[in-house]
Amino acid sequence: MERAAIWLITGAPGAGKSTVSDALCRRFPLAVRIPVDDIRDWVVSGFSSPVEWTAETTRQFALARRGAARIAADYADAGFVAVLDDVVRQSQLDQYTNYLGITPLRKVLLNPSLETVLARNAAPGRKDFDVSVLEAACRGLHPLLASENTTERGWIVVDSTSLNVDQTVDAIVKAETTRGRSG
Template sequence: MPVVTAAEAPSCLLVTGMPGAGKSTVTRLVAERLPRSARLDGDEFNRMIVSGFVWALGEPADEAARQVELLHRNLCALANNFADAGFTPLIDAMVPSREKLDFFLGLLPARRVLFIVLAPGIEVCRYRNTIRDPRERFDFDGYEDLDAAMKRELGDVGWWFDTASLTPEETADRIVRDAHRRAPVN
């Protein structure tokens, strides 16, 4: 298979949002709508750690931070590999701060990164989390703090997409249609 040059490489979509925002569902639907795509789910990558896993807000905090960095490095390495092969990578990951976004951008230097924050609002996120399969629910009580921090640090970056009144299919269709115009960060 021929390698795609950096100039020909597809954009990389980096999709974030609070727990329950719809990242997993929407990135899957967007990937299905593109001719050549790869969906890279941070939660699935985390499940690769069989023993010794510490979740992002867990203890010990230094180990949690090390594992988050490892996750982000792995997501970006695979995104670069897929883009080099002509696939559009869609990264589904929690990007809560400008520092984390800059870390991703530093690992995707030759890519046009489209940054999309799914932002249906706190109450919608809470509700969506309650209707998930119990194995997929995320026990999280820091919505207000996370929402405020993300808006403060990332509010002027990428596309903040209020999806509260849209179905996942409508959201995916809009991303496919509008992301190249609304979401570039580099």
């Protein structure tokens, strides 16, 4: 069986990674979404929160990404399209690619405007924690991701500010098809 595609969907918190990843998965007959935040939540004792970043936080993110990459590779080997859902910078890609073998990672940056991201995060009922901590993170991450995760570095960059979920997925699929790959 040919190994299925492995996608990485990234963007600042509130960019729509989870929603778009789910919708992208639904475009394929066999697909799995692998949310790295959920893997990080597997830590029962000693969880290191990104709110107060430490060396341990860095280590736990690297562990979660390595685990996610291995899960993605296993599912892809079984014929499932795997969609990784994570906030990741270009400089952190080796935390995935070192464990994926020869399978190219189809990288997508969801890049709605900063105002859109902040408004989504501020919406009531969005998260089960105080979302005010996300504002500073978004203000720092949004321009950083846009400057690092570029089309010149092989990323599909989608400004989803004025797009709904289906339009965003259409833009991703069209960009990937234009590159000569699909699924």
